[in-house]
Amino acid sequence: MSVERPRRVLVVDDEADVRDYLKSALTDAGFLVETAVDGLEALEMVQRHAPDLISLDLVMPRHSGAKFYRALQKDKLFCRIPVLVVTGHARDELGRADFETMTMSGPGVYLEKPVHPDSYVAAVRRLLGMEGKESPKPTSEDLRRELSRALSGAGSDALQRALDALRKKER
Amino acid sequence: MNGILDKELENYLGRSLFELVPFNVSVIDREFRVLAANTNFEEYFGEWRGRCCYDACKGATGPCLNCQALATFDDGRVRVSDESGVDRHGRTCHYVVHLAPVKDADGRVQYVIEMTTDLTETRRWRREYDLFFERVPCYGSVIDRSFRIVRGNEKFRQAFGEAEGEFCYEAYKRRKKPCSHCPAALTFSDGAEHVSDQVGVHQDGTPAYYVVTTSALSRSGRSVAHVIEMASDITKVHELETELKRAQDFYESLVRNAASGILALDAAGEIRIMNPASRALLNWEPRRPPTAERLRTMLPPDFFGETKGNEILMNLPEVSLHAVGGGDVPVRFSAVELRSHGASLGRAALMEDLREVKRLEHERLEAERLVAVGQTVAGLAHTIKNLLMGLEGGMYMVDTGIRRSDAERIVNGWEILQRNFEKTTALVKDFLSFAKGRLPELSPTEPNTLVRNIVELYHDAAAKQGVELVLEAPSEVKEAMLDPRGIETCLTNLVSNGIDAVTTLGHGGGKVVVRTREEGDDLVFEVADNGCGIDQEVQSKVFTTFFTTKGGKGTGLGLLTTRKIVQEHGGKMEIESLPGQGSTFRIRLPRSRLKALAASAESRAADERKP
Numbered sequence: 001m002s003v004e005r006p007r008r009v010l011v012v013d014d015e016a017d018v019r020d021y022l023k024s025a026l027t028d029a030g031f032l033v034e035t036a037v038d039g040l041e042a043l044e045m046v047q048r049h050a051p052d053l054i055s056l057d058l059v060m061p062r063h064s065g066a067k068f069y070r071a072l073q074k075d076k077l078f079c080r081i082p083v084l085v086v087t088g089h090a091r092d093e094l095g096r097a098d099f100e101t102m103t104m105s106g107p108g109v110y111l112e113k114p115v116h117p118d119s120y121v122a123a124v125r126r127l128l129g130m131e132g133k134e135s136p137k138p139t140s141e142d143l144r145r146e147l148s149r150a151l152s153g154a155g156s157d158a159l160q161r162a163l164d165a166l167r168k169k170e171r
Numbered sequence: 172m173n174g175i176l177d178k179e180l181e182n183y184l185g186r187s188l189f190e191l192v193p194f195n196v197s198v199i200d201r202e203f204r205v206l207a208a209n210t211n212f213e214e215y216f217g218e219w220r221g222r223c224c225y226d227a228c229k230g231a232t233g234p235c236l237n238c239q240a241l242a243t244f245d246d247g248r249v250r251v252s253d254e255s256g257v258d259r260h261g262r263t264c265h266y267v268v269h270l271a272p273v274k275d276a277d278g279r280v281q282y283v284i285e286m287t288t289d290l291t292e293t294r295r296w297r298r299e300y301d302l303f304f305e306r307v308p309c310y311g312s313v314i315d316r317s318f319r320i321v322r323g324n325e326k327f328r329q330a331f332g333e334a335e336g337e338f339c340y341e342a343y344k345r346r347k348k349p350c351s352h353c354p355a356a357l358t359f360s361d362g363a364e365h366v367s368d369q370v371g372v373h374q375d376g377t378p379a380y381y382v383v384t385t386s387a388l389s390r391s392g393r394s395v396a397h398v399i400e401m402a403s404d405i406t407k408v409h410e411l412e413t414e415l416k417r418a419q420d421f422y423e424s425l426v427r428n429a430a431s432g433i434l435a436l437d438a439a440g441e442i443r444i445m446n447p448a449s450r451a452l453l454n455w456e457p458r459r460p461p462t463a464e465r466l467r468t469m470l471p472p473d474f475f476g477e478t479k480g481n482e483i484l485m486n487l488p489e490v491s492l493h494a495v496g497g498g499d500v501p502v503r504f505s506a507v508e509l510r511s512h513g514a515s516l517g518r519a520a521l522m523e524d525l526r527e528v529k530r531l532e533h534e535r536l537e538a539e540r541l542v543a544v545g546q547t548v549a550g551l552a553h554t555i556k557n558l559l560m561g562l563e564g565g566m567y568m569v570d571t572g573i574r575r576s577d578a579e580r581i582v583n584g585w586e587i588l589q590r591n592f593e594k595t596t597a598l599v600k601d602f603l604s605f606a607k608g609r610l611p612e613l614s615p616t617e618p619n620t621l622v623r624n625i626v627e628l629y630h631d632a633a634a635k636q637g638v639e640l641v642l643e644a645p646s647e648v649k650e651a652m653l654d655p656r657g658i659e660t661c662l663t664n665l666v667s668n669g670i671d672a673v674t675t676l677g678h679g680g681g682k683v684v685v686r687t688r689e690e691g692d693d694l695v696f697e698v699a700d701n702g703c704g705i706d707q708e709v710q711s712k713v714f715t716t717f718f719t720t721k722g723g724k725g726t727g728l729g730l731l732t733t734r735k736i737v738q739e740h741g742g743k744m745e746i747e748s749l750p751g752q753g754s755t756f757r758i759r760l761p762r763s764r765l766k767a768l769a770a771s772a773e774s775r776a777a778d779e780r781k782p
Contacts, residue, residue, distance in 0.1 A: 015557070015561070017561045017564055017565070017587045017590060017591065018560055018561065018564060020564065020568070020583065020587065021560075021561075021563070021564025021565070021567060021568065021587065022564070024564075024567065024568055024571065024580070025567060028571060059709075064706065064709070067706075088553045088556040088557050088560070112556070113556045113557060113559070113560040114556060114559035114560040114562070114563045115560060115563065116563065117563075117567045141574055145570070145574075
């Protein structure tokens with residue numbers, strides 16, 4: 001089993017907090033992460049060193065995500081880079097038109113804000129064809145956290161079934 | 172004959188009759204010498220004594236070539252002859268002469284008596300009559316008792332052809348029978364003059380309109396033998412009348428069916444036109460129009476003022492009419508002076524009903540408001556999504572930081588949580604102010620005072636960030652009905668956006684200009700910066716949703732709130748921007764709509780005061 005080189009992801013978002021958050025989530029999952037504040041900066045960074053995937057916000061000042069995406073599609077090399085759209089505007093007037101043209105002709109994969117870190121990382125993996133592979137073995141801490149999250153969202157039936165399952169195993 | 176009477180008669184016949192007969196009488200002998208003549212003769216031809224007849228009557232030196240007297244001397248017969256001679260003034264004269272022989276006992280003609288009657292005057296009259304009859308500029312004809320045309324004049328012949336001998340009804344009207352109302356028949360029966368309007372047919376088949384006068388021309392015994400018909404052609408007049416009537420009908424139906432109310436007074440102030448639309452506007456039901464005094468209570472008083480020589484007396488975009496029953500009807504009112512050849516004929520008012528327009532305007536404002544509400548809800552959802560994204564991120568950082576005992580990450584995550592908590596607080600605050608007060612509280616406000624206050628308030632803060640804040644408030648900008656606090660909020664938002672836009676560039680020379688301006692009916696506020704500018708794609712969207720270009724700083728509600736306030740003032744917002752060169756945000760408030768808003772706010776307030 002060859003050691004895969006770490007994948008590089010470019011996170012484009014105008015909000016610093018969102019950039020920090022997505023960067024941390026991806027770094028924790030073993031990715032190399034770079035960030036850009038808008039489409040223009042993102043384009044410069046892609047040209048300097050093309051990433052394996054781009055995580056893109058749609059509505060940004062200066063140079064929007066859609067514009068950036070169009071510029072990207074014009075380039076023979078860059079048009080193959082998978083793009084994951086992360087937006088809060090998927091269904092409102094500001095983002096819909098851009099969003100539709102992009103998902104119809106382009107990546108077809110998007111996440112609507114707010115994004116849960118697990119589903120975000122899972123989407124990135126899926127786009128990169130990394131499903132089932134190289135997923136680091138989860139620690140018991142991770143498992144416990146996931147369990148508690150599942151518990152907090154579960155109904156009483158589900159809780160009962162989970163409890164039954166645990167008891168059976170212990171026996 | 173006998174006795175004294177015979178003597179007297181003989182004397183009379185011999186002397187006085189000679190003098191009294193209404194002829195010029197002379198007696199000549201065979202040598203043509205005038206032996207005797209009466210006074211008439213002398214007055215007509217002059218001195219006769221010692222002269223021959225050809226000399227006395229014609230001024231000739233010898234007997235006439237065709238002398239009728241000579242013939243009478245020869246055959247003793249009475250003759251009548253037309254002659255021309257010279258009167259005592261030397262003028263040519265015409266006369267008829269009767270020649271009668273005076274015979275001796277043997278039957279020989281000794282003398283001839285010449286009795287002449289003057290024809291000069293008669294001939295002149297005849298010529299004049301003929302000329303008059305022929306050339307008079309109307310159809311002239313003479314008809315006899317059987318209605319046959321004895322004679323027609325030149326104009327008659329031109330119009331109806333050579334019709335002598337035809338029946339007059341045939342000639343004038345191409346009828347086969349006499350007319351039912353015949354003025355000529357009346358004149359034949361009573362001898363008096365009659366006048367009537369008739370319609371005939373010209374030779375070319377076109378109708379002939381004429382007024383005919385019939386007069387008795389000659390009488391035989393007690394009855395009228397001939398009637399002269401003089402007919403004036405009024406076809407042209409008739410055509411003009413018809414044309415005039417058509418023109419009048421045209422304008423009348425135009426006025427009657429006009430959607431606008433039209434009301435016209437003559438120079439004396441009496442109502443001459445009140446079309447159905449104006450009746451409806453004034454709720455006036457009686458057939459008779461109101462009196463001038465009554466009308467004064469209904470229309471704007473200026474309508475009755477002195478004219479100042481302008482054709483357009485007034486033009487009011489909106490004014491109230493006081494209709495019957497006390498209702499006020501909003502109309503667009505204009506008044507014009509009616510003139511003909513520089514003289515005033517009166518004045519007219521044109522009134523356009525504004526009730527429907529106002530209703531639609533109200534509906535439009537309402538619809539705009541609903542759209543804004545919908546957009547606000549969508550925008551709010553988006554903002555909340557972004558906040559949740561921040562909270563999600565913060566929680567992840569804190570969570571993973573604790574698990575890894577990574578203090579830096581915990582602090583970082585905690586700060587994200589704090590910032591998003593603050594943003595949530597700011598959003599709630601902004602949203603409350605956005606949602607507050609659906610109607611602006613209008614009061615008379617000086618736009619220039621408003622912008623001056625804003626500039627003073629932000630001047631120092633801007634200067635600290637290296638931004639120059641400039642005021643341009645020309646004095647022609649006049650007071651308006653505004654919600655001063657609302658507009659202040661708008662301008663504050665725009666100025667703070669402007670300052671952010673120029674500081675984003677990160678170099679000096681940043682400038683934000685706050686302006687007021689009058690543009691036609693519009694009161695305009697403008698905030699212009701030379702900052703980063705706004706992307707074309709984004710420009711169309713900045714007013715329609717929560718939107719922030721300021722990373723974490725803004726809530727995205729500033730422009731939305733601004734637009735809402737502007738819309739509530741009946742105005743609109745415009746944006747001009749070139750990326751890298753700057754942006755101009757413009758608030759455009761039509762003064763007519765501000766007035767309408769103030770009026771409806773007033774009537775609402777009045778309604779609320781009612782129990």
